[in-house]
Amino acid sequence: xxxxxxxxxxxxxxxxxxxxxxxxxxxxxxxxxxxxxxxxxxxxxxxxxxxxxxxxxxxxxxxxxxxxxxxxxxxxxxxxxxxxxxxxxxxxxxxxxxxxxxxxxxxxxxxxxxxxxxxxxxxxxxxxxxxxxxxxxxxxxxxxxxxxxxxxxxxxxxxxxxxxxxxxxxxxxxxxxxxxxxxxxxxxxxxxxxxxxxxxxxxxxxxxxxxxxxxxxxxxxxxxxxxxxxxxxxxxxxxxxxxxxxxxxxxxxxxxxxxxxxxxxxxxxxxxxxxxxxxxxxxxxxxxxxxxxxxxxxxxxxxxxxxxxxx
Ligand code: CAA
Ligand code: NAD
Numbered sequence: 255x256x257x258x259x260x261x262x263x264x265x266x267x268x269x270x271x272x273x274x275x276x277x278x279x280x281x282x283x284x285x286x287x288x289x290x291x292x293x294x295x296x297x298x299x300x301x302x303x304x305x306x307x308x309x310x311x312x313x314x315x316x317x318x319x320x321x322x323x324x325x326x327x328x329x330x331x332x333x334x335x336x337x338x339x340x341x342x343x344x345x346x347x348x349x350x351x352x353x354x355x356x357x358x359x360x361x362x363x364x365x366x367x368x369x370x371x372x373x374x375x376x377x378x379x380x381x382x383x384x385x386x387x388x389x390x391x392x393x394x395x396x397x398x399x400x401x402x403x404x405x406x407x408x409x410x411x412x413x414x415x416x417x418x419x420x421x422x423x424x425x426x427x428x429x430x431x432x433x434x435x436x437x438x439x440x441x442x443x444x445x446x447x448x449x450x451x452x453x454x455x456x457x458x459x460x461x462x463x464x465x466x467x468x469x470x471x472x473x474x475x476x477x478x479x480x481x482x483x484x485x486x487x488x489x490x491x492x493x494x495x496x497x498x499x500x501x502x503x504x505x506x507x508x509x510x511x512x513x514x515x516x517x518x519x520x521x522x523x524x525x526x527x528x529x530x531x532x533x534x535x536x537x538x539x540x541x542x543x544x545x546x547x548x549x550x551x552x553x554x555x556x557x558x559x560x561x562x563x564x565x
Pocket of ligand 1: 426518
């Protein structure tokens with residue numbers, strides 16, 4: 255079917271194909287992205303369960319959600335402390351925590367995976383979930399860089415599988431990339447577009463290509479900045495100042511890399527380099543490798559290209 259025919263068909267049959275609205279969301283991975291996705295879903299009236307590997311990690315996830323919620327509430331209600339507290343309380347009461355992904359997905363409309371950026375680990379997770387989740391449950395990955403079709407292949411529900419790519423910090427960034435794969439049903443696509451809008455986000459449609467839209471542009475830009483420093487052409491500070499004051503970016507590339515996580519950035523570039531070794535935009539960086547080997551993973555660990563103090 256041609257792309258145009260598919261789009262026309264989608265337009266004509268959307269209402270007939272609409273699935274029941276998503277009410278319960280399971281977010282797997284309570285790290286930087288997972289907590290943001292869970293928070294926004296809870297703020298917009300969804301029931302949410304966050305799953306991670308230990309109670310200790312989940313306690314940290316809860317703390318992050320509470321902190322972020324209080325920032326959102328303060329912005330929404332200003333000096334009205336009572337209203338702000340009641341807003342935060344209500345959102346928090348919609349979020350539960352679990353270390354048992356298999357038990358959680360037996361009753362959920364949508365699974366959003368936000369775990370480590372590793373194909374094999376994501377495949378193993380989805381393959382297990384696929385065996386116990388209800389037929390109609392949609393699976394989505396928040397991967398930054400892995401092909402959605404390579405993750406979906408581990409399941410028998412490729413028609414109900416998508417990329418749902420959020421941006422950091424999720425409570426602030428308005429965009430969601432909805433990534434299509436060839437087997438994806440129109441109903442799944444429509445349901446995820448509707449869900450993204452229900453979160454107050456603006457969805458864009460992407461093909462399943464490396465980095466989709468944003469990261470295909472943003473990651474080579476951050477890597478090129480690191481290469482400038484490696485060559486001794488300019489300092490990280492000056493490059494950040496230059497891009498903020500000369501190009502109007504809210505953060506310079508080193509601040510952004512620290513914010514995204516240097517481990518995440520390394521996973522992305524190493525994966526693309528392995529797949530496309532001749533593309534100079536995807537060359538790994540010794541400086542980035544060194545930072546990651548030293549455990550300097552960015553803001554989440556208190557140090558990356560810059561020091562941030564204890565986390
Ligand atoms: N939760 C809730 N609210 C938050 C927040 C969080 N985690 N982080 C920031 N905010 C809110 C603040 O409360 C503040 O609200 P007010 O305007 O009402 O005061 C507002 O956002 C701005 O925050 P700050 O004043 O603390 O700081 P800032 O003005 O420097 O903005 C920023 C911070 C929004 C992060 C901004 O620097 C920015 O937009 N940076 C670029 C982020 C970006 O490019 N993200 C994409 C990364 S790539 C990605 O995510 C994809 C991938 O796969 C790797
Ligand atoms: P993170 O390291 O902050 O969090 C990952 C979490 O997943 C950790 O809490 C970890 O304990 C948990 N986890 C790992 N394996 C698990 C498993 N099998 N079951 C349950 N939990 C598990 O990472 P992050 O920055 O939140 O990134 C998560 C995903 O989102 C990655 O695929 C990343 O590429 C993508 N992403 C990241 C950003 C970003 O700016 N950091 C932006 C968009 C997308």
